[in-house]
Amino acid sequence: MHPAFSVIFLTTLIGAGQGLFMALVTGQVYSLANLLEPQDNVTFYAAGSALALVLLGFGLVAAVFHLGKPSYFLTRAWRGVTQWRTSWLSRELIALPAFMLLVFLYAVSHYANLTNPLFVIKGQIPVDVTLLLGVIGSLASLVLFVCTAMIYASVRFLQEWHSPLTVANFILFGLASGFTLAAAFSAWSDVALVGFYGVWAVIFTVLAAITRGFSMYRNGRIKHKSTLQTAIGVRHTKIRQRSMGFMGGSFNTREFFHGAGAGSVAAVKLFFVVMVFLVPVALLAASNALGSAYLPILAFAVQYVGLMAERWYFFAEAKHPQNLYYQSVA
């Protein structure tokens, strides 16, 4: 498949935004259980979720450029919410704005200090508006992760994507980058949660490495259902295409081929393995030892660049059966 930069930016940006939001809520829940110091509502929770909202907003802008024409966002995109019964893309188009609204409300409720408990569970846990919005928002974030991933995992013709591993990867990559960003944000705003978020970031990064490793192993030995024999219905072991019917390109030759050589693809694979998994974990460990405010930021930057490469590779490794019909330029 051809990796579209709009989709690469969309999925990586909203993944990090969702992960960051869930990291903030995790911190809030931990402080509720007196496991962590409670943080300032405005400078930490409101500012942090505003940062998540900025990432989600940039993701939305990237998504607009995935439309045929950006103007379709105003004139036609509203129709995209109508087919939620059958289309995961439609479900994502509902889940993304809904989640953004919840993040916005979470930021506003922290900014407005709405921390008077609405009710108390078992005389122990005071539940206020911010916590309620945080929990609902985290569930919405998970739903959005599933919707985004299922857009790819539900296309059964792309066998490299058609696997539960795709969903696991999207969730874990989002959480890994989000918690790394939370560590970076904590370091930047001089909050003593760098270690807490850093440890979770390392855990999610390692888990992502395991599931991505499984999917790469699976994709490396995948057996494609369609062959040239079934594509044209001729039973012979030796079939070659001599002409695809045209000399110039077409949508079929642009959308479904990445155009990079095998060497480049292998290089991108190595690059993302180093940038997503190895370097951030090393940097987070180093920051834990050195107490540096810049290393977690560097870790996030490195991991984000790596995730863009990972998403590029995710597209490049998927082989569409239609490519069987476009083997020979003539």
Next chain:
Amino acid sequence: MTQLALVIDLNVCVGCHACVTSCKEWNTSGWAGTMVDQRPYDADPTGTFFNRVQMFEVGEYPKTETVHFPKSCLHCEEPPCVPVCPTGASYKREDNGVVLVDYDKCIGCKYCSWACPYGMRELDEQQKVMKKCTLCIDRITDQDLPERERKPACVLACPTTARLFGDVHDPDSEVSIAIRENGGYQLMPEWGTQPANHYLPRRKTRIQIFDDELERADNPLKKEAPLPAAEGETLDDVAY
């Protein structure tokens, strides 16, 4: 229920591309807007087509065979491209089973093209909407046309009658009979998409004939050997 479809006879197709050009001519001139051509006279021409003729070589020289392979939307009975559409622009007509795109609803997200294993959908680079074979829906449903012209442009253009058009759900239609009697098959049956369009395989017509049926054993003009008649009655003399 009606399911209109094409049946393409690979035994007859000569790969002349007449269906390709007539398809483009008809559909680029229609009410739905042009099918764009970009850089048509430059080094890197490209454009939107609903129909292509490809060529495959089967076997290894000298035992090769050329298969000309016309390729257009198969109007699947279980179209995987339809449910994935987020806007409802992609749909299958209830009355005749033709899979269509509403160009006024399409947002050009290309997701349906990923969900078609055959690569039958193309994004028009000018209108930025997904386009595909309509089975010339504006011709076949046009009651003002004489009935013999109510067929897709490709079918009318084919000089060898390699393309048949009709209702594959009607067991007595020309297409159903062709599929049934000439070994019609579907492309990539492994996906369960149930393409309505069928292809007829290349077929060889052979008569079974033995050497003694070609040569009379007691040919009186044969010089090479003594006549078998001298040794008694031969098979040729036996009256059945």
